[in-house]
Amino acid sequence: MSTWLLTGGAGYIGAHVLRALRAAGHDAVVLDDLSTGRPERLPDDVELLRTSLLDPDLPAVLTGLVARRRVDGVVHLAAKKSVPESVAMPLHYYEQNVGGTVAMLRAATAAGIGRVLYSSSAAVYGETGAEPVAEDQPTLPTSPYGETKLAGEWAARRHAEAAGLRWAALRYFNVAGAASPELADRGATNLLPLVLRAAETGEPLSVYGDDWPTPDGTCLRDYVHVEDLAEAHVAAARVLLDDAAPSPGALNVGRNEPTSVLQVVAAVERVQGRPVPHRIAPRRPGDPARVVADASRIATVLGWRATRGVDDMVAPPRRH
């Protein structure tokens, strides 16, 4: 059994990673400032360190933690994640996401924690034009959010090489679904919560452009179920714990399965049996037409592949 420090563990993805690590027999401690996270997502027996990564006391908090409990590695999920907000507040995103990652790397290393699993994003690729996109494609992010995720990944890689840490970065494609209703994504900017809200309220969903060079004219994305994504973290943790294996480095987490906005709308209508009112709006600048993962490297390096499809992501989550 190993113990992982989950920054951002009270968030949508972090809470699923926590659940999957524990189900696989690992233990976890959460560090979260609860800026977007929710403590009710955490089981009662999980320790929560309620602090910001940018708190000057962070090194003392991590040193104190390591003095009390063994910590094998950090899963660094804590970040701000809204693309439009990052366009409006770029310095806030650089401060939180890049500054937060640098502070976490420094404090974790000072506390003697030797493994880092970094939450990266398909947003690091931007408009490469490659489909599917592999990890060795150029990274040309089109938003401040994507830039901060890439800068954080660079900092993690360079620091890991210099300080002798073991590291991996998982580049998540479009994450959707939930293991249970309490763990669902409350974020207003991801497509699936917006589609579900339109179905619930009758307020039409805006579909940004139906004249893209795609089969139905709407943007194509590669959706991955959050429980599959959480299992990818468990697989990465296993390889990071094996000191004889090379560090995995950057890995796409996707399905190599393009799905259009209108196909997501149709899936919700079919699976949930209710209409999704929607209207076509102008294209948004910076939205790439197609973002689809080449998911072959993660299958080779971690032995992971997704087992759930879009219908599983749009189905109402089970109650436990």
Ligand SMILES: NC(=O)c1ccc[n+]([C@@H]2O[C@H](COP(=O)([O-])OP(=O)(O)OC[C@H]3O[C@@H](n4cnc5c(N)ncnc54)[C@H](O)[C@@H]3O)[C@@H](O)[C@H]2O)c1
């Ligand atoms: N949701 C997606 O589709 C997606 C896709 C690609 C990458 N990611 C990345 O996954 C990670 C988790 O995303 P999520 O969807 O769970 O978002 P989320 O907002 O639900 O979770 C982020 C968590 O980090 C915490 N946090 C933020 N800033 C902090 C700080 N300075 N100090 C301490 N805690 C802080 C928040 O309170 C929250 O609990 C992020 O790094 C995000 O960039 C998400």
